[in-house]
Amino acid sequence: MTDFTTRPEIRGTFGVATSTHWLASTVAFGILEKGGNAFDAAVAAGFVLQIVEPHLNGPAGDLPIIYHNAEKSETKVICAQGVAPAAATIEHYKAQGLTLIPGSGLLATVVPGAFDGWLLLLRDHGTMSLREVLQPAVDYARDGHPMLPRVANTIASLSDYFAKEWPTSADVWTPNGVAPKAHELFKNPDLAATYQRLIDDSEAAGGARDAQIDAARKAWSEGFIAEAIVDYLETAEVHDVSETKNRGVLSRDDMANWSATYEDTLSYDYEGWTVHKTAPWSQGPVLLQTLAILKHFDLSSMDPMGEEFVHTVIEAMKLAYADREAYYGDPDHNDIPMDTLLSDAYNAERAALISDKASLEQRPGRVAGFEHLADAYIKRAAQDFGVKDAAPQEPTMAHLTEKRGDTVHLDIIDRWGNLVSATPSGGWLQSNPIVPGLGFPLNSRAQMYWLEDGLPTSLAPGRRPRTTLTPSLAEKDGARIAFGTPGGDQQDQWQLIWFLRMVHHGLDMQEGMDAPLFHSMHFQGSFFPREAKPGEMMIEPNVTEGTIEGLRARGHVVTVAAPWTVGRLTAALRNADGTLQAAATPRLMQAYAVGR
Numbered sequence: 001m002t003d004f005t006t007r008p009e010i011r012g013t014f015g016v017a018t019s020t021h022w023l024a025s026t027v028a029f030g031i032l033e034k035g036g037n038a039f040d041a042a043v044a045a046g047f048v049l050q051i052v053e054p055h056l057n058g059p060a061g062d063l064p065i066i067y068h069n070a071e072k073s074e075t076k077v078i079c080a081q082g083v084a085p086a087a088a089t090i091e092h093y094k095a096q097g098l099t100l101i102p103g104s105g106l107l108a109t110v111v112p113g114a115f116d117g118w119l120l121l122l123r124d125h126g127t128m129s130l131r132e133v134l135q136p137a138v139d140y141a142r143d144g145h146p147m148l149p150r151v152a153n154t155i156a157s158l159s160d161y162f163a164k165e166w167p168t169s170a171d172v173w174t175p176n177g178v179a180p181k182a183h184e185l186f187k188n189p190d191l192a193a194t195y196q197r198l199i200d201d202s203e204a205a206g207g208a209r210d211a212q213i214d215a216a217r218k219a220w221s222e223g224f225i226a227e228a229i230v231d232y233l234e235t236a237e238v239h240d241v242s243e244t245k246n247r248g249v250l251s252r253d254d255m256a257n258w259s260a261t262y263e264d265t266l267s268y269d270y271e272g273w274t275v276h277k278t279a280p281w282s283q284g285p286v287l288l289q290t291l292a293i294l295k296h297f298d299l300s301s302m303d304p305m306g307e308e309f310v311h312t313v314i315e316a317m318k319l320a321y322a323d324r325e326a327y328y329g330d331p332d333h334n335d336i337p338m339d340t341l342l343s344d345a346y347n348a349e350r351a352a353l354i355s356d357k358a359s360l361e362q363r364p365g366r367v368a369g370f371e372h373l374a375d376a377y378i379k380r381a382a383q384d385f386g387v388k389d390a391a392p393q394e395p396t397m398a399h400l401t402e403k404r405g406d407t408v409h410l411d412i413i414d415r416w417g418n419l420v421s422a423t424p425s426g427g428w429l430q431s432n433p434i435v436p437g438l439g440f441p442l443n444s445r446a447q448m449y450w451l452e453d454g455l456p457t458s459l460a461p462g463r464r465p466r467t468t469l470t471p472s473l474a475e476k477d478g479a480r481i482a483f484g485t486p487g488g489d490q491q492d493q494w495q496l497i498w499f500l501r502m503v504h505h506g507l508d509m510q511e512g513m514d515a516p517l518f519h520s521m522h523f524q525g526s527f528f529p530r531e532a533k534p535g536e537m538m539i540e541p542n543v544t545e546g547t548i549e550g551l552r553a554r555g556h557v558v559t560v561a562a563p564w565t566v567g568r569l570t571a572a573l574r575n576a577d578g579t580l581q582a583a584a585t586p587r588l589m590q591a592y593a594v595g596r
Contacts, residue, residue, distance in 0.1 A: 006586040009510040009593075016582035016595030017041055018570040019410035020056075020486060023145065024048045025584075027136045028412055029594045031128070038418040039067070039125035040133055042410060043118045046424055047137035047195070049408045050114075050440070051188065052145050055154045056406045056486065058427025058440045060112035060229075064278050066265060066473045068480055069125055070417035075473060077278050079464075080117020080260040082110040082445070086461045087249035090451050093459065096246060101447045101459070103528030104431050105240025106233065106248030108444035110465060114424050115220050117260040123213040125418070130213050131199045138199070141439070142192035144185030148590065152182040158430060165239040166433035169441065173429060191439025197224065217259070225438065226255040232435050241528060250442070265473070268292060268342060271503050276473045280328040280336045280456075283526070284470040287492040287499075289320040289341055294500070296351035304505040305516060305543050307550035313500065314520050314537055314556065315354040317493055319363060321523040326364035326377040329456020330464040336456060337367045358555035360535045362523065376455060381524045381532040407469065407486035411572040413580055419572070421471035421482035423491070447528045468526050474499070478576030485569040485585075489526050493519040494567040509571050509583035516540035517566040533557075540566050 010016055015038070017028035028045035032038075042065075050058050063080035088110075093101060102108050122133060156179040162170035163177070170177070172188060180186045201223075202215040219225055230252045237245040265276035268288035275291065277284030293316040302309040323341055331338075340346050350365055362381045364374040407425035426443035434441050448466055449459035457466045470491050471484040485494050494517050501507040501515060518539035524532040536557045539548065551558050564587050572582040572593070582593035 005510040005514050007510065009508060010582040010595045012580050012596040013415065013578060014580075014596050015412075015414045016572045016580045016593060017045065017410070017412045018572050018582045018584045018591070018593035019045055019049065020408045020568055020570065020591045021049060021052050022590065022592035023052050023140070024410060025592045025594050028410065030136075031133065032414055034132075036128045036132070037126065037416060038412045038414040038420050039121050040128040041412050041414070042420040042422055043122045043126060044133040044136055045410050045412070046114075046118050046422060047134055048140060049410070049424060051137050051140045051191070052148065053151065053408050054429045055151050056428060057114070057408045057424040058429070058443075059115045060440055060442045061114045061424060061426025061428070062443060062445055062467060062469060063114040063117040063422065063424045064282055064284075064467070064469045064471055065117060065121060065420060065422040066276055066278065066471045066482070067121070067125065067421070068417070068419040068473060075265055075276055075475075077263040077265050078117050078121055078260055079263050079278070079281070080113040080120070081281060081464050081467055081469070082113035082443070083258060083462050083464050084110055084446060084449065084459060085250045085254040087251065088446065088459055088461055090453060090459050092249065093451055098242060098451060100528055100530060101449055101451065102240040102242040102246070103447045104444050105238045105242070105246055106236060106250075106432065106442070107240065107246045108446045109248055109250050109432065109442045110445045111250065111254050111258045112427065112443060113258075113260060114427065116217055119213050119217050120260045121420075123210050129209055130202055130216055134195050134199055138192050138195045141188045141195065144187040146183050147180045147186040149182035150588070152180050154430065155179050168434040168436050169429065172434045172439060188439050190434075190437060194225070194438050194440070221259065222256045226252060228438050229255065229435055229442070236433070238433055248442075266338065270295065273474045273476045273503065275499075276475075278470060279331055280338060280466070281330045281464040282467045282470050283324055283328065283489070283492055285328065285338060285341070286320045286324045287470070287472065287496050289323060289347065290316050290492070290496055292342055292344070292347035293319060293351045296348060299500060300504040304501045304507070305547065307547045307554070310518055310539065310543070310547060310551060311356070311358070311554055311556070312354065313497060314518070315359060316351070317496070317520050318359060318522045319350045319353060319365075321489075321520070322362050322364040322377065325381070325524050326373045327367065327370060327456060328466050330466070333460065333463045334456040337370055340367050341365075356554060358535050360555070362532065362534070373455065376452075377524070380450070380452070406488065407491070409471070409484040409486055409568070409570055411482040411484065411570050411582070413482065413572045413574050413582075417480075417574055417578070419473060419480055419482045419574065421473050421484050423469045423471045423484050423486070425469050425486070448526050466526075470495070472499075479574065481571060481573040483569065483571035485567055487568065489523075490519040490567075494569060498569055498571070509573060509581055513569050513571075513583050513585045516542045519566065538566065540564070
């Protein structure tokens with residue numbers, strides 16, 4: 001569509017790595033240069049992202065991975081989404097006087113998952129040792145890394161709170177009582193020591209590479225890390241966004257009895273592409289369902305920056321996200337009608353609901369035998385939970401409000417055709433206090449459960465929260481592409497728009513990254529305080545004024561975002577001839593693609 005982009009699209013044949021921070025991207029590519037594969041590189045980058053973007057992810061957070069192993073010719077999911085602890089019951093939480101699970105603090109904590117997911121990927125698909133892939137993270141934590149302005153601002157905005165309520169966090173994030181300045185070297189010696197001990201202890205245990213990795217996994221789930229976490233929780237009472245102090249329910253057995261697992265992807269065919277997503281314990285299928293609705297419209301004839309395209313896509317997303325809220329949940333614990341939700345007949349009916357006007361209603365479909373869930377969602381979306389003036393805990397635009405957490409993303413392809421797409425999140429510096437001596441906090445993913453019985457997303461022991469984390473992998477005629485973005489509820493909206501413009505309008509990868517993005521806030525949010533904003537949407541201003549006014553004339557409540565603020569997409573492509581491409585958003589001047 002244009003001869004100019006904000007940066008060149010990376011092209012080569014050896015390997016490409018792209019992520020939401022340039023240091024992670026260059027570390028990943030360095031691993032490829034040393035002979036590692038995409039899986040080794042992803043693990044190294046994933047741990048570095050915990051160091052350089054601690055306001056967006058941490059080792060005790062959550063992690064979905066979609067990968068393609070070229071040698072095994074398999075495309076699978078690693079689910080490293082921890083479950084609710086055994087003592088996490090609706091009765092217990094209601095006894096604390098809660099109607100919503102707080103968006104921070106110990107009651108919001110599920111079993112930490114990210115660490116084990118990364119090591120499962122490394123053990124089964126990587127080639128390098130634990131020391132080789134962890135060393136860059138150890139170095140940055142021990143010796144320091146340039147502090148991102150947004151991390152510095154986040155810490156500064158919370159420094160008084162840390163000093164008053166979370167002193168262990170104050171010790172790590174404001175050493176000697178001083179908040180770090182932007183671009184200064186920042187060190188986390190406790191986290192460096194934690195990772196160094198993991199490396200040293202696993203090597204001392206002896207055995208082959210796989211045995212050493214498993215020794216580190218056991219140290220996390222049953223050894224010194226689990227002991228430090230559980231010892232802390234035995235007496236900790238933590239102030240959270242409920243404005244009270246609460247104790248956690250995570251136990252030693254919860255840590256010991258959980259590990260990351262493999263799953264099949266959920267896939268959908270669209271315009272010759274097979275798109276792979278995670279199961280409905282994440283929001284991933286919502287992208288597939290939106291594609292199934294949009295099959296019924298001639299998107300190729302629409303201006304990809306125009307009013308008709310934006311309106312049609314927004315309305316389709318509203319319908320799919322309403323079904324997400326009504327029906328998605330952990331399929332190990334619930335009957336999720338995914339076959340119906342992705343069926344042609346059902347989505348033809350959904351598509352017929354889209355008119356030339358913006359809908360202001362919550363309209364989940366009525367799936368036979370599940371109608372009560374649709375009714376429950378409509379009622380829930382209109383409910384006042386009595387939470388006033390609360391900041392969302394993972395918002396649409398996390399980077400614009402520093403106290404809110406968000407997510408990171410990476411995509412990597414190696415010379416052998418292995419692909420990794422991963423969206424780590426949780427365990428943010430603002431989610432919980434630092435566990436003494438370990439250098440990292442626990443997560444707050446439990447805020448995504450409901451304290452209401454009978455729902456796929458009801459709080460229940462051993463159940464996964466229905467997370468927003470949603471990497472993507474798609475393939476067509478021998479080509480494969482990995483892509484994703486941070487952004488909470490907006491992840492599958494921004495990814496969808498980028499993918500549609502590539503498929504229907506021929507935008508290349510970087511062009512699509514640079515193009516103006518938009519999203520809906522109409523449906524109920526996944527994060528505390530769980531608001532729905534009927535008819536509301538946000539769009540970047542570099543569409544035409546006519547597009548914006550046309551959307552308003554159709555009844556959309558349009559907020560025009562500040563320029564270059566919506567979306568943090570990255571993507572990597574392996575063409576059928578083996579050539580490679582990669583791209584990263586210019587927004588925030590932080591994400592970068594590298595390769596050769």
